[in-house]
Amino acid sequence: MKEVEAGEFLKRSREYPVVDTRSPAEFACGHIPGAINLPLFDNSERKIIGTLYKQQGQKAAIKVGLTIAGPKMAGFIEQVEALHSQNVLIHCWRGGMRSHSMAWLLELYGFDVWIFKGGYKAYRNALLDYFKNPLPLRVIAGSTGSMKTALLKKLREMEEQVVDLEGLANHPGSSFGNQVSTGQPSTEQFQNNLFAEFFSMNPLRPIWLEDESFSIGKVHLVEGLYRAMQESPHYLVLLPWKQRIAVLLQEYGQIPKEKLIQAIQGIAKKLGTVLANQAIHSVETGDLAKAAEIILNYYDRAYSKGIQRKQDLVLGPFHVNAENMEETATKLIHYRQ
Template sequence: MAEQLISLSEFWSLRDHFPLIDARSEGEFEQSQIPGSINIPILNNPERVVVGTLYKEKGSEEATIKGFELVGPRFHLILKDVLKLFPQKKVIIYCWRGGMRSQILSWLLTMVGFEVYRLKGGYKTYRTYSFDLVRKDWNLLVLGGKTGTGKTRLLQKLQEVGEQIIDLEGLANHKGSSFGSIGQPAQPTVEQFENIFAEALRKQNPAKSIWIENESRKIGRLILPDKFYHQMLAAPLIDILKTDQERIDLIAEEYACLPTDELILAVLRLKKRLGGLRTSQAIVAIVEGNHSDWISNMLIYYDKAYTFDLDKHAEGKTIQLDLSGIDPDSSIKKLLDAKTKFNGKHTNTTD
């Protein structure tokens, strides 16, 4: 069967129906890829360097011949792998620019009866789209609150009642503190984070508000795009309040079950900010299983950090909302009421 070259707009409608193959090298794939792709390298990392160098020095014809020389002996192995993985024989494929590597793979697969859709412009086209999307203007509504106020849980509840949300910490595999990586999968690269982020934004209606948790510019080792971060700072913010005990209880629920050695390492990462005495006290409390004590100790630091970050937010665009002692459903109702106040330009209030 012949291949069909598809545009990015056509790709969106087809991706849910067919498997997606990335024909680039392992290194390129590890750096970033279209989410959901499976890597079938036509040229591996060393071979890609050889062909790329030859292309620069002697041109495309020499590079193409060399590419076939390198990959030719593996054609049968590639076909066996793809046939095993995709017995339905229908796939979408891409490489960096939609050039030689995806063309070779497409040719191979059509030889054994595959229905192939090849992305025009390759990964570069997709990456340009995702890069631009996370830097567009968005209608944001920021959910703020000190550590332990349950912002992520509230976002999830808001989504359940039909509100648009983006869970940045979920996308980043990090909860945004020294303790935030414990029990989480490895963080993606910055480029892959933007791809995942763009996929989430693409599902949103830009005419409606998108709830997002208040974050610093860095989430673990990932950095938010400057324009998006500045939009967060300029957006309306609902600063939720909970009692200290509620916050301690929630943090204990999420972190007390984690490995003691990882909790201690997280405290040690904050030693310069906490000081020697408070660091030692927190470690002793962790070892003794006195979770209330070490969490209270950490909150002294994190509360100061939150106040510092809150001061960066646009003046006149904050509602403070006390959710102490109320159930999740009532909390959501109060949040939606606060959203209505913002839409009516009612700001700088305390509920």
């Protein structure tokens, strides 16, 4: 077996399966994207071993650990055989006994094994360090309903490097995004997925993403990435008011009335009692376009304040051609300051 640092481990993970020997609970909180959970101990067993280690020491914990893991060994081998790879990458929390024990077993059986030196903890440190470095970010900015997500999709189709923050967060932003999201990953897993996306890209080419706040729904960006976004060029896109209303009706118009009202109530303090009540009344009477107008006015004022603070970074504006998104995307790609 061989121990490798984070960079080599992550590069090899593009070719070979990654086996995470931590408990299911640890894995659920956050894991390397694409990793397979093959826990040496389940959640309750890990607790027993941990308590025993603290109270009676390492040797006592090892004996009980062997008693628990011993009957599982053949099953571990069979599960790794099902991955159809002679080469296997393994890690635990800190690159300690769990990963080394599994590596010993698999190597004994004939697999070629690499252990992640420092384990998942080292992976998280590598993630944080990565986002401290300069990144060639290109931020698409624009008011709510300006088709920024559609523009990112077109850029990706044109083989540009794109990171869809809202897609990875499984949340389209805003209070209304809560009503269409089917569930978000943990913040830790969201950040891991972000890292995987960025790590796979060419750092010498532009990376396009959408202007976002630090939080997207219930998950948070990596602080280093958020700071880099605030310091990167912002490409301001504009779409006519009526078209923006149409975009919002298409995105959110099928949400049940009670959920739309719940979303309005979520921003009622910021919107103001009078306007919130007017928007709710519009939803109740079926005038969704009127409700969208009221809400857009609020979001536009808030966004205008935010973009003014970054005025020195703003390029454009670029008028979105909803009928020909490739035309708009081409303008962004070839724009020269």
